[in-house]
């Protein structure tokens with residue numbers, strides 16, 4: 001290892017405290033960051049307008065189809081994969097893998113300790129099936145409106161009925177504003 005590479009490796013370790021297995025990161029995280037920039041706000045405004053026009057039960061359908069579509073659009077733009085995940089999921093297809101679970105748990109601890117969630121992100125180089133891959137995650141924070149209507153402590157009866165019909169194993173209720181609701185998760189293949 002050259003002195004320069006070693007300096008970079010040490011720097012990366014210093015910048016990612018508490019998370020081992022850190023390797024040298026590409027200098028530019030811009031692509032991964034850009035893929036999810038504004039995505040949370042776009043999802044929120046899609047939900048708000050769907051709820052205003054058709055009510056919350058109709059908006060459940062929007063979150064089901066529009067959210068993955070928006071994530072896909074963001075990913076397609078830069079040749080990345082973008083998904084949403086959480087420790088407690090509504091759709092079992094969004095369940096975290098081991099990497100995502102570890103980072104989500106780390107985000108949750110930091111948010112409970114008072115770190116402003118907007119400042120949190122995590123990136124790490126991993127090898128998946130022999131391909132060097134950048135993994136990047138950023139928290140999705142629970143807001144009062146519109147999120148509480150479908151993820152809060154007291155769901156309206158019609159919302160509750162529709163959600164449990166579509167998602168019999170739903171775990172994504174009882175969240176309070178400001179809590180970690182989940183995260184965007186980006187995979188960028190580098191080879």
Ligand code: HEC
Nearest residue numbers: 044059060063064084086089090091094146147150172182
């Ligand atoms: C109208 C109901 C509704 C509203 C409002 C809503 N969601 Fe959801 N949310 C859902 C549904 C339905 C799913 C499952 C989507 C799927 O099948 O992937 C979901 C899934 C998610 C997921 C993916 C992980 C999982 O649980 O499957 C996250 C993260 C999430 N919502 C965050 C939010 C946030 C943050 C807000 C507020 C900005 C919000 N949601 C508002 C209905 C809603």
